[in-house]
Amino acid sequence: MAASRYRRFLKLCEEWPVDKTKQGRDLGTYLRQRVAQAFREGENTQVAEPEACDQMYESLARLHANYYKHKYPRPRETSFSGLSVEEYKLILSSDTLAEIKDMNKGTWKKLQEKLAPKGPEEKHKAWARVLSRPHT
Numbered sequence: 001m002a003a004s005r006y007r008r009f010l011k012l013c014e015e016w017p018v019d020k021t022k023q024g025r026d027l028g029t030y031l032r033q034r035v036a037q038a039f040r041e042g043e044n045t046q047v048a049e050p051e052a053c054d055q056m057y058e059s060l061a062r063l064h065a066n067y068y069k070h071k072y073p074r075p076r077e078t079s080f081s082g083l084s085v086e087e088y089k090l091i092l093s094s095d096t097l098a099e100i101k102d103m104n105k106g107t108w109k110k111l112q113e114k115l116a117p118k119g120p121e122e123k124h125k126a127w128a129r130v131l132s133r134p135h136t
Contacts, residue, residue: 003043005050008057009035016064021093031060 013035018028038053039045047053062068077085090096105113 002045002047005047005053005057006039006043006045009039012057012060012064019089021089021095023094025094 013028013032016028016031019026079088083091
């Protein structure tokens with residue numbers, strides 16, 4: 001029975017899409033990692049709680065099949081902000097979130113990062129320049 005559970009989860013992982021714009025935050029990637037952890041021995045893995053495992057699979061399968069989207073259809077494809085799905089995908093991409101994070105940094109922090117030496121050799125050179133200046 002564990003072998004059939006493993007195969008069902010593998011099939012679900014194969015079908016679940018991976019969003020390349022959400023590096024490190026993608027549900028498909030997370031799902032694959034969790035299945036690999038849970039079934040370390042592949043088909044030979046002994047499932048400690050088979051009912052919970054089956055319930056988890058059924059829940060994920062319903063999400064993947066858009067069960068609730070079809071069960072509770074929306075009258076219009078809008079959101080409270082009026083943005084489209086494509087606009088939300090762009091906003092929530094890792095690149096855009098990194099840009100927003102940079103925008104939220106203060107001016108002092110940006111200057112520190114810009115002027116700070118990057119590696120140990122640059123730190124050594126910076127200290128050498130400071131110490132070699134004539135004191136007035």
